[in-house]
Amino acid sequence: MSKVLVTGADGFIGSHLTEELVRQGYNVRAFVYYNSFNSWGWLDQSPQEIKAQLDVFSGDLRDPYGVKEAMKGCTHVLNLAALIAIPYSYHSPATYVDTNITGTLNIVQAAKELGVEKIVHTSTSEVYGTALYVPIDEEHPLQGQSPYSASKIGADQMALSFYRSFDTPVSIIRPFNTYGPRQSARAVIPTIISQLASGQTTIKLGAISPTRDFNYVKDTVQGFISVMNAEKSIGEVINIGSNYEVSIGETAEMIADIMGVNLTIETDEQRLRPEKSEVERLWAENKKAKELLGWQPQYGGKEGLRKGLEETIEWFTNPKNLAQYKADVYNI
Known part of the structure; x- marks a missing residue:
């Protein structure tokens, strides 16, 4: 039976995704950021019936040993853990390299060694920078306009390099502005x-x-699950946006x-x-997500x-x- 590891499960999108996976019957291990308060972040506010079904692992994405331990026994890994605040990346750019790039390396290295069936790595629309044309498709040039976006470009390329070098089953999901x-x-x-x-x-x-291009969190969550389950998504970068x-x-x-x-x-x-x-x-072009995944936004357009x-x-x-x-x- 498949077991899904969600890194960043304590965060905004991660907590919604973790809850939905449990509701859909998946066996879920939630990787949360270790802290002395024993806080599970937003998962602390999840319904008790959801929390009772979670296997919670406290750790740090920057620690390769802990990451590998968390991934043992998991068939699928949804990697959402990252530093994402753009203003803070001006202040402390080195932490973004450590968490976003080295953290991603730890995930794909462990996946290669453990024979994980699928890695879904989380990108961001910020890697495109200011649109050179619209709507932005997956072939749009990448532009690092902040240390954050540069670190995510590096993380994406690290993940894809393992697919190209070792056939590690990696998919890149690229959500636009989730709210x-x-x-x-x-x-x-x-x-x-x-x-x-x-x-x-x-x-x-x-x-x-x-x-x-604002994307409601329920649509983003379904995007993750669709990418995880789609055989055709391996080796692909896929926008998730409302168009x-x-x-x-x-x-x-x-x-x-x-x-x-x-x-x-x-x-x-x-x-x-x-x-x-x-x-x-x-402004997202979401044609690829529709064609490869059968995904489309339920909260698209002005309405x-x-x-x-x-x-x-x-x-x-x-x-x-x-x-x-x-x-x-x-x-x-």
């Missing part, structure tokens, strides 16, 4: 919602002209409309990326975005959930 319940407030949609939900009508943002482009400013207005707030946006200088580092435009935002707002405006965010503090 939803539990997302860190350093991301733009939770930043907007948490500020409005805390009673502010004048909110602080960085640049609002860049466009993004709908919207600006940050328009997104903020839509959120304000749903929440019934008259919104004023104030530019906060510390939230602005350096000019050549800002990714001005992202889908609004539906996903409504579900996200409902979660964030629950006082219990909102209390976990510091809406008045900018977190890099």
